[in-house]
Amino acid sequence: MAGALSEIYGAHLAGHRELFARLDALGPELLAAAEALARALAAGHSVWLAGNGGSAADAQHIAAEMEGRLEAERPARAVHTLGANSSTLTSVGNDYGFDAVYARQVAGFAVPGDQLVLISTSGRSPNLLRAAEAARARGVQVLGLLGKGGGPLAPLCDRVLLVPSDDTQWIQEAHILLGHVLCKLLDRLLAEAPADGA
Helix, strand or coil: CHHHHHHHHHHHHHHHHHHHHHHHHHHHHHHHHHHHHHHHHHCCCCEEEEECCHHHHHHHHHHHHHHCCCCCCCCCCCEEECCCCHHHHHHHHHHHCHHHHHHHHHHHHCCCCCEEEEECCCCCCHHHHHHHHHHHHCCCEEEEEECCCCHHHHHHCCEEEECCCCCHHHHHHHHHHHHHHHHHHHHHHHHCCCCCCC
């Protein structure tokens, strides 16, 4: 079993290192995304995040760091995770279909100037596609944390952080890294920007 562990761990770590070395190319897009989020939050707007499965957990994780802070002390901002309320999720899913669970919340909560962050390893989830369409109809900019070429979700996004991989687990690991870097950038940018009305 020790040999199997060494083989699996070694192969996974090698793939992880190779992919993460290629994330350097995302630097300009990452900074632009952080600046757009910071501008919205500093102006009193909200950031909304959503995903499915492991990406839903990533959305909650990243939202928690954005709402509070990751490292640097700064004022609180309005960051929310769509789908975190199980009663709303199952009610909308039951009445309108699972494809509508995020779009319905975007239509009900998001206002022009807000930002929507959609996390997907494939960019093919119908509920995220509909959420992006609902956001665009409301004047809400969309940031996609995507993989596997971006899928049909990529062209619906204003900005895309595309992980150059077709492997779901490595894309998920990269999304958390990108999320943490976004949060660190937000900490710095928001510490320098007073809250709207402050």
